[in-house]
Amino acid sequence: METITSIVEMKRAAGSLRREGRTIALVPTMGALHEGHLSLIREADARADIVVVSVFVNPTQFGPLEDFDTYKRDLERDISLAQEAGCDIIFAPGVDDMYPEGSATRVCVSGLTEKLCGAFRPGHFDGVCTVVAKLLNIVRPHLAVFGQKDGQQAAVVERMVSDLDMGVEILRSKTVRESDGLAMSSRNANLSEIERREATVLYRSLEHAVSRYGAGERSVERVVSEMRDMIDAGETTEIQYVAAVDAKTLEDVDELKRGVMLALAVFVGKTRLIDNVIIGA
Numbered sequence: 001m002e003t004i005t006s007i008v009e010m011k012r013a014a015g016s017l018r019r020e021g022r023t024i025a026l027v028p029t030m031g032a033l034h035e036g037h038l039s040l041i042r043e044a045d046a047r048a049d050i051v052v053v054s055v056f057v058n059p060t061q062f063g064p065l066e067d068f069d070t071y072k073r074d075l076e077r078d079i080s081l082a083q084e085a086g087c088d089i090i091f092a093p094g095v096d097d098m099y100p101e102g103s104a105t106r107v108c109v110s111g112l113t114e115k116l117c118g119a120f121r122p123g124h125f126d127g128v129c130t131v132v133a134k135l136l137n138i139v140r141p142h143l144a145v146f147g148q149k150d151g152q153q154a155a156v157v158e159r160m161v162s163d164l165d166m167g168v169e170i171l172r173s174k175t176v177r178e179s180d181g182l183a184m185s186s187r188n189a190n191l192s193e194i195e196r197r198e199a200t201v202l203y204r205s206l207e208h209a210v211s212r213y214g215a216g217e218r219s220v221e222r223v224v225s226e227m228r229d230m231i232d233a234g235e236t237t238e239i240q241y242v243a244a245v246d247a248k249t250l251e252d253v254d255e256l257k258r259g260v261m262l263a264l265a266v267f268v269g270k271t272r273l274i275d276n277v278i279i280g281a
């Protein structure tokens with residue numbers, strides 16, 4: 001496995017792989033790899049000849065009060081985990097390389113980015129879209145793999161790729177969960193013992209919604225209100241949002257049906273966690 005830190009070198013390597021007729025899959029990450037990322041890498045490995053994993057903690061997607069400075073960074077550990085999962089090239093550029101002085105362009109997908117997480121994290125998706133567009137331009141993959149856990153991010157990236165005719169396939173990969181259902185996230189490591197216990201309510205409330213749907217309930221209003229009650233019962237939990245939207249367009253819906261994404265963001269103590277399920281997925 002190779003580690004590349006320069007953009008020029010990454011472009012050169014990708015260009016020669018393409019000329020040799022090899023298919024390339026990109027798994028964009030901010031490092032702090034966990035089982036969720038490794039499953040994206042395995043999925044990429046099953047579908048392409050070469051898997052490139054980018055490791056870049058992207059400053060433009062963090063708000064001023066968010067955890068950019070304290071975000072866990074351990075490249076050596078990420079390299080060895082990624083290699084075991086089937087990664088061929090780690091691309092780990094520096095901030096000054098990705099955003100040199102004078103860089104002034106931002107990619108902004110309107111509408112979809114203004115709700116759910118976007119309503120509480122202004123500018124976040126502009127940062128995500130800008131860095132993802134740059135990574136796609138540098139690596140020029142045939143396929144890029146994103147986790148369904150960040151369901152809004154996946155929908156926004158799909159929109160951007162389609163709107164800008166970027167010619168890359170976007171694959172949404174299933175959320176990987178701990179044995180008690182908590183979605184894997186680098187931020188789970190910040191939870192205290194009681195917070196970790198209470199954090200399971202995110203998935204329990206989503207499962208509750210799916211089982212209410214299974215029992216014939218179709219009212220978003222009723223189901224969301226039951227989910228909110230479950231989450232509010234915790235001592236350390238504070239809801240940011242609980243919503244039901246179309247999984248692709250992110251438009252609000254008031255009836256539960258196949259293809260509806262139930263999504264939530266909850267502070268558990270000081271840690272903000274997100275999760276979602278798609279009905280019928």
Ligand code: PAF
Binds near residue numbers: 030056061128131132
């Ligand atoms: O999901 C993430 O880790 C990031 O938002 C991404 C896609 C790597 C862009 O920085």
